[in-house]
Amino acid sequence: MAPGRNEDCWCGSKRKYKHCHHDIDNAPDDQKYETAQRVYSTNWTVTARKHSENGVYDWLASQLVSRAPKRILDIGCGSGHGLVAMREVLGNDVRIVAVDENRACLDSARDTLHRQGVAAQVVHRMTVSQTPTGFNHVAGPLSFDADSACTLIESDICNDPFLTSALLDSGQFDAVTIWLTGVHMLRQFNVNVMENDINSDATHRLYVQNAAYELADAVLHPGGILQVGDRGQTPDTPLLEADLLQAHSHQASVTSLEVKSLAHCPYNEPGQRRTPMVFTPGSAGLIPDKLELAIISVVSEKPQ
Numbered sequence: 001m002a003p004g005r006n007e008d009c010w011c012g013s014k015r016k017y018k019h020c021h022h023d024i025d026n027a028p029d030d031q032k033y034e035t036a037q038r039v040y041s042t043n044w045t046v047t048a049r050k051h052s053e054n055g056v057y058d059w060l061a062s063q064l065v066s067r068a069p070k071r072i073l074d075i076g077c078g079s080g081h082g083l084v085a086m087r088e089v090l091g092n093d094v095r096i097v098a099v100d101e102n103r104a105c106l107d108s109a110r111d112t113l114h115r116q117g118v119a120a121q122v123v124h125r126m127t128v129s130q131t132p133t134g135f136n137h138v139a140g141p142l143s144f145d146a147d148s149a150c151t152l153i154e155s156d157i158c159n160d161p162f163l164t165s166a167l168l169d170s171g172q173f174d175a176v177t178i179w180l181t182g183v184h185m186l187r188q189f190n191v192n193v194m195e196n197d198i199n200s201d202a203t204h205r206l207y208v209q210n211a212a213y214e215l216a217d218a219v220l221h222p223g224g225i226l227q228v229g230d231r232g233q234t235p236d237t238p239l240l241e242a243d244l245l246q247a248h249s250h251q252a253s254v255t256s257l258e259v260k261s262l263a264h265c266p267y268n269e270p271g272q273r274r275t276p277m278v279f280t281p282g283s284a285g286l287i288p289d290k291l292e293l294a295i296i297s298v299v300s301e302k303p304q
């Protein structure tokens with residue numbers, strides 16, 4: 001029997017059922033995937049608002065200041081609170097192209113930017129269909145106005161045959177960012193995810209970040225940077241720092257990118273469980289008994 005709306009969800013997330021699987025369970029089969037995206041977007045927007053108030057996005061954007069990027073590709077923009085911080089910290093003349101596989105997140109990002117007086121161009125181009133075992137989420141051809149202050153593109157960077165060439169047609173980028181990777185509750189039934197044996201939050205995070213390293217390698221100009229922003233154990237000992245750098249060097253090893261620097265700041269989990277943290281272990285995969293949490297920024301550079 002389904003839990004009551006205010007009881008814990010059956011999935012073990014510790015969210016109330018009404019904030020987790022309620023709407024998905026009650027949606028018609030052919031609308032479940034989009035419903036899961038919408039539920040995720042609503043929950044993430046609540047969490048992101050807290051991160052914004054706590055200065056998480058300002059800190060992540062501040063790590064880019066020394067590079068003064070003028071053209072940024074943001075992967076997985078979520079509710080757009082990070083994009084607002086980029087503009088505030090790096091200047092309103094920065095041009096941003098942001099991608100997200102979740103249409104509801106893109107629409108939320110458009111609204112977040114609109115409240116700041118920024119009119120973003122939104123490109124919807126993906127369709128969802130059911131298969132006997134899951135869902136197909138397929139992207140159509142892509143073209144967009146490269147001069148827009150902010151363009152929000154619907155794209156799954158792990159499965160988009162049109163993305164790289166369309167981005168390159170618009171020009172190379174000074175920086176690529178991917179902050180706080182996470183995904184909606186039915187992503188595990190995406191046929192591409194299933195074909196790649198992605199069956200946990202941790203392997204999904206690597207799946208997306210690996211694709212981000214490869215995309216960054218393709219679209220950055222020489223000297224440009226990729227910044228991965230994550231939540232994890234504070235890397236405050238030489239061992240933990242080396243472990244994390246090694247994990248990212250391993251991800252970068254199939255590209256020309258070179259891992260250059262690691263920085264961190266204290267992180268407090270927002271006092272609600274709408275989108276709880278997915279822990280990011282280093283290469284040794286160790287999960288310590290007591291977590292001292294940090295926001296972590298790892299910057300890699302495309303050689304000149």
Ligand SMILES: C[S@@+](CC[C@H](N)C(=O)[O-])C[C@H]1O[C@@H](n2cnc3c(N)ncnc32)[C@H](O)[C@@H]1O
Pocket residue numbers: 044048075076077078079080081082099100101102105155156157158178179180181182183184208
């Ligand atoms: C945890 S949210 C973080 C959003 C934003 N970067 C922030 O820090 O507030 C992760 C976002 O990445 C998006 N995402 C996950 N996998 C993706 C993929 N393969 N391609 C594009 N976007 C993806 C999700 O839809 C979600 O909006």
